[in-house]
Amino acid sequence: MPSPDPISRTSLSETDRGPFETIAVVGAGAWGTALALVAREAGREVRLWGRNNEDIATMTKTGQNMRYLPGIHLPEGIEATADMGAALSGADCVLLVTPSVTLREICRQCAPHLGEGVPVVLCAKGIETGSGKLLSEVAGEELPEHPIGALSGPTFARETALNYPTAVTLAFPFAQAHRRDPEAATASRLALSLGSEMFRPYVSDDLVGVEVAGAVKNVVAIACGMMTGAGYAENTRAALITWGIAEMMALAEALGGSRETVAGLSGVGDLTLTCSSKTSRNMHFGVQLGAGIERENLFGGNPVVVEGEVNAISVIDLADRIGIEMPVCRAVHDILHEGADLRATFAALWARPLTGESRALNLELDHPSTATGIGSAVG
Template structure:
């Protein structure tokens, strides 16, 4: 008979919230999630690689670099030592940029306890391999339940306790379906949920991950068009096409199209494409208005997930033979030197097709191909 030490939480029938949460990544979103977990009654360890920032959090009770003016509860312990952060943690939220995920997982590997659930809170696809972030984490930290938290969330609004809803997605094993309350996604929802933070549980990890990666690229497209002087009609069309590209890629990777209709898809895309509070949208607005790449954000180095994701999303689409014209346009402008106005004009000059994909129709566009 298998001992309890080698069985998952679902198999041992454990229910209820996790008591101790480690948050790996002390940027704005990581800090906001640490605050949310503490408000929900958890003991929280917040890890950041910048020892000076961590010391400031300890001395002031605020993350002055990323969330100034917002006090962290006493239940949040900030540390620059990853072993200390992970010691005794019953679940881990990984909130570092997608491009650093593999490196961070390798740093975590010696210190995270076996079978502890890992929640990916960044969004992207690994450049070069075309792998989803859950696949990257599974390679580096095998044996752990791995899921994702995603949805329409600005860090400051979440930290200020404005009502917020998110999706928590994990694959459901047979034991999870027999006893859903013991599934990692359910226990994490209880660990983070509170009066103004409402998680929903999903078993479509692929769909949620694809939505998060693609929405950042579409947000840059909307920002570019706004910065270039186009109006709301244009942005609405890009959002609609972006949703279609999300659905197509999710389905091609084994996810479900209906997931895109939820918080991690339409919800997150609507938020990100509608406000320059979004880093991706703001980045696109600056580029569209003619600001050189090296001068965006006043020259301050800022990680823009969609800038990297544009490469990886298009690369993945090419690998599986999928047409994603909006993402391809953004990638061409950002990384191939394409002219912004000509590239977006070409989107409108594509052959006229049926909106319903079952209508097999392709007509020559009277607009022709832009010169």
């Protein structure tokens, strides 16, 4: 189910090249604000849109995003606004940095204000619940005359905002003209628009692979968090990360993406980061559940968007539709959404039949242990 190629339906000139000078960032959360800082550091004029008038007013007055990135100064050249029209008017490129569940609605709000052929970069990660569509497909349906791509990679917002060295993948479908002249490709122009001494973008033409990796890694991070919270340690997390990479690769390949993409920044890179630190909301969410904290008390009772919680549904729905086995993602899905017992579910994950690590080995052996062994290891 590869996403459509919006580039073929635009009037972008094959000779267009160089950076986009004015960038609109839609979504003034931590990651949206960090990307606004990245764009400004790269020398771009930036508009930052947020839906909360009070937050935008505070940002304008204090020069900080007090709610999401307190203590980090927003330099001149970043204009914060709650007016979608003002944010998008005259923008050469748009970064959509809102939760995946709101993407379709946000695209509809953006549509009347976008200039002809303006590229749209998806900076959220997920698969649409119900339809099983990649986010690029959702955006392509709502914004059919615009090139749609994605930015993904191992990125914590605060570290990026503090200008720590960071690398990401920028993926767009390549028109045939861009195969002949890759510097004119939208992804290449965006890499020039955002790249700076400390922010290094890599260009990709595998939008499907990048999107699948981003959606699945959130779910695997919850799995790693659950096992950490339940008292297990590094061996367990390493196994889950490895299995998670295999699940990413299988789903990406089935949808027309590349296993090589999953081995890059948007896959292995992002997964390793997200599964290794409670700075990740997905990992932290899982840690709290694994420790036995009730759902209503997670994050101190504060409402927090955890993309992997929703992604667990959409990823498994999609996997079932196309016949892909994803045991780690299914374990998370069943614990979060089917009421499955956490320890028993992970015990069953370890007690699956023994198989060959190489795909070329057609091997399956009954597991010698019972499904209760791992669950009783930690009290």
